[in-house]
Amino acid sequence: MTAPQPPVRPTKNTRKRVKVETCTDTEENGELLSVVSCQLSVVSCQLSVVSCQLSVFSFQFSVFSFQFSVFSFQWSVVSGQWSVVSGQWLVVGFEWLVCVGGGPSVMRPWILAETNYGQVQGCAYEVAVLPMGATEPHNLHLPYGTDTLEAEAIASRACAVAWERGAKVVMLPAIPYGTETNQNRCRLSMNVNPTTLGLVIRDLVESLEGHGIRKLLVLNSHGGNEFKPLLRELHGRTGMQLFLCDWFRGLTADVKGAIFEQPDDHAGEMETSLALAYFGNLVALNADGTLAADEGRTAPTRFSQVDRGWISITRPWHLLTTNTGSGNPHAATAEKGVRLMEVIVERLSGFLTELAAAKIDDRFPF
């Protein structure tokens, strides 16, 4: 057995070595920390650079935005000035047109409202045409002036053809009011009583006679106007030879069936076709192009004899119709309107030409 060895006490060298080893770990950690710290510094520096660059970019963008705003404002000012200049040019152009008379004259010597005193002085007019219209609603889609516009479209064309054939005809301004007592419940239907209309025509007859014109055609476009009693009343009291045409009755009775699908009374297929052809910009349409109109249905009275036409009444229009339309307009086309107009103009202009040439003698018109 050996005696137990006393524990070895650390010598100076031993303590030193331990101390040195401890010292060596600390230095390595320090180096690592230094590297990491250095790398962090680099990253931080790079971040600072990026941040700085972003700041520069942001500043440049702000400058660019500001310059763009300035440019936009300047462009707005220039555009505004250009608009003002354009507007001034338009005014100048319009004034120039007014000064020089609007270029080549479109005055039609057979339309009194367009012609002038210089023209009329030297023209021996033979026949006057007086268009009679109305102011009343026409279903939901046609204008209140439909009858007047139709009368003017027909009369002006018939007079033009007659004039071209050598007839000295003159179309008087249309009377835009008619008898509307049966439409007194239809909003803004404007009535002139039959006797009042008769007095107006009588005064115009006197004027024409005073100016040496002795033949007058009353061209009526409104069913509520009935002028035959006036012709009877004035017969023998005036030197004027009076003629009457309700163009929607006898003049076109034999052709309407061939042109239109359904019979027409008021604002139906015939009137709508004429409107589409000659004042289509005043016809109300839906977004899909269809007419903004109802079907034009009418209600029967309680008397079949009245509905058959055996017995006549003045029909209260607000009870007869839904929206003032009497007759279905939905099959109307402009082409049908043109076909009807061609017939009307040919027939009327033929009559006007013959009437202008006819000599008034004791047996006139036989």
Ligand SMILES: [Zn+2]
């Ligand atoms: Zn009408």
